[in-house]
Amino acid sequence: MSTTLEITNLSKDYGDFRLDNISFSLPKGYVMGLIGPNGAGKTTIIKIIMNLIMKQSGAVKIFGKDHQKFEVEVKKRIGFVYDTPNFYEHLNLKQLKNTVAPFYENWDERTFNDLIDRFKLPLNKTLKKFSKGMAMKSSIAMALSHHADFIIMDEPTSGLDPVVRRELLDFLRELMVDENKSILFSSHITTDIEQVADYITYVQDGKLVFSKTKDDIFEEYALVKGGNEMLDLDIRKGFVGVRTGAFGFEGLTNNLKETKELLANNVIYEKASLEDIMFYTNLNLKTAY
Amino acid sequence: MWQLILKDFRVNWIYQLLSLVLLFLISVLYMYAALQTKSSVDPDIVIYFMVVLLSTGITSFLFFCVDEISNTNEIIASLPVSRKQMVTARYTTTIVQVLLALGFHFFGGIIGAYLQDGLDSDILMPIYDFRLWVTIAFIVFIFSSYSYPLLYRFGLFKGMLIIGIGHFVLYAIFIIAMILHQTVWGSIQEVIFWMLNLSEWISLPVFITVSVLIMFGTLLTCINIFKNKDI
Numbered sequence: 119m120s121t122t123l124e125i126t127n128l129s130k131d132y133g134d135f136r137l138d139n140i141s142f143s144l145p146k147g148y149v150m151g152l153i154g155p156n157g158a159g160k161t162t163i164i165k166i167i168m169n170l171i172m173k174q175s176g177a178v179k180i181f182g183k184d185h186q187k188f189e190v191e192v193k194k195r196i197g198f199v200y201d202t203p204n205f206y207e208h209l210n211l212k213q214l215k216n217t218v219a220p221f222y223e224n225w226d227e228r229t230f231n232d233l234i235d236r237f238k239l240p241l242n243k244t245l246k247k248f249s250k251g252m253a254m255k256s257s258i259a260m261a262l263s264h265h266a267d268f269i270i271m272d273e274p275t276s277g278l279d280p281v282v283r284r285e286l287l288d289f290l291r292e293l294m295v296d297e298n299k300s301i302l303f304s305s306h307i308t309t310d311i312e313q314v315a316d317y318i319t320y321v322q323d324g325k326l327v328f329s330k331t332k333d334d335i336f337e338e339y340a341l342v343k344g345g346n347e348m349l350d351l352d353i354r355k356g357f358v359g360v361r362t363g364a365f366g367f368e369g370l371t372n373n374l375k376e377t378k379e380l381l382a383n384n385v386i387y388e389k390a391s392l393e394d395i396m397f398y399t400n401l402n403l404k405t406a407y
Numbered sequence: 408m409w410q411l412i413l414k415d416f417r418v419n420w421i422y423q424l425l426s427l428v429l430l431f432l433i434s435v436l437y438m439y440a441a442l443q444t445k446s447s448v449d450p451d452i453v454i455y456f457m458v459v460l461l462s463t464g465i466t467s468f469l470f471f472c473v474d475e476i477s478n479t480n481e482i483i484a485s486l487p488v489s490r491k492q493m494v495t496a497r498y499t500t501t502i503v504q505v506l507l508a509l510g511f512h513f514f515g516g517i518i519g520a521y522l523q524d525g526l527d528s529d530i531l532m533p534i535y536d537f538r539l540w541v542t543i544a545f546i547v548f549i550f551s552s553y554s555y556p557l558l559y560r561f562g563l564f565k566g567m568l569i570i571g572i573g574h575f576v577l578y579a580i581f582i583i584a585m586i587l588h589q590t591v592w593g594s595i596q597e598v599i600f601w602m603l604n605l606s607e608w609i610s611l612p613v614f615i616t617v618s619v620l621i622m623f624g625t626l627l628t629c630i631n632i633f634k635n636k637d638i
Contacts, residue, residue, distance in 0.1 A: 165637075165638075168484070168485050169484070170481055170484050170485065170637070170638045171637040171638070172635055172636070172637055189489050190487045190488060190489055190492075191487075193485070193486065193487040193488075194487040196485075198485045200481065200482070200485075206418050206477060206479060207477065208421065209418065213417070213418075216417065217414050217417050217418055218486065220410045220413070221410050221486045221487055221488065222487065
């Protein structure tokens, strides 16, 4: 299986924030969700991949090639969707398209027009009059009109109303049908990621918590609920994070098999959502500090 | 890289047109007013060329300013272009903008004179001298050459501040040196007159060569700065 993106030991130090030794890879034809709370380092990782920010150490390979040495060649095959589409706001969409299209040999006017029709975007309205949803849709139309093999989206759904968000996620699902396209999609809205991603990479405070397939994550992680009397120190240690209340405890395990061996049927096991995983991992890190 | 150059003119044509029209009007009005009072060549024409020099110098940063203010470097850098191409294209568009600005100034001056029916006035003689325009163009190129590394290194506002303070300090030193050390000023004057008295076929090519070398040197410096810069 060939890899579209391979990141090895990536580090970047800002003084007050450090992206620390991040490694993960995305196989060709899959969707990866990059999750983490605000300020976790998601945008920094994406900007390093796009060579907008310089890495301090580590390697980034896209389509098996170094992203800096083969920058132009690699970027021809990438469609990039920004978190805040800072386009030239005095232009209209048609003028913007006329500016961007000549940079791509594979620009497909028909695909662009289809997407514009589908997203119901006005070609002659200035971009400063676009809503956030329209700006995001135009950014997506731009990113997909040159038949990119690798689509990178930085928080594409944040700030969008539920209807537009749903439309966008449906559209991503359609894109996933094409087995040659890989997608890296960052968001702190975990439900969006759960719907579309095959792989999930979770970063927190600049550190990699995990990078696994969604199936593996939901096999390994689970919510465990039981009485407080069961919660001794050894059992507590086995959880990623635990919350206790008057009626018992709720904890997150990242080793469901082992926890089941230990606690058997004396507790209740529930499927953990990505939000649960983020919440309890965050809780654990806070306790550790 | 060709696309990057075209991009600057496509995207910023409205700002460019406004700046060029402004320069054109400055020249029309200045020349119209200068000929109305029937002034002598000096100092009016000297002041005119100072205005041309300053206004052209300022507008040479037009494209850089628009991209920095509208924060669009991120978008451009995500297109299939290298940082080296981005900086080289910026230098190229600056050269084109300077040449256009001088062209608009030239025709503005001529039209201003025509409106006063003074196309054959003595004041206009230096305006018809192409060497003067070439010299001004290359002075602006030198100005851009040492300004761009500062702008790329420190960004638009900090960079402009450093350039402004740097100029002020240099002028202050120059004036103080003039007042306090007549001998130093005398030597500077001697050098200036020696250069002016050189044959135009020696001084102009030497000046152009030195300017081009300075531009090339600072282009490489800017590429180096921009290659390692976070956008």
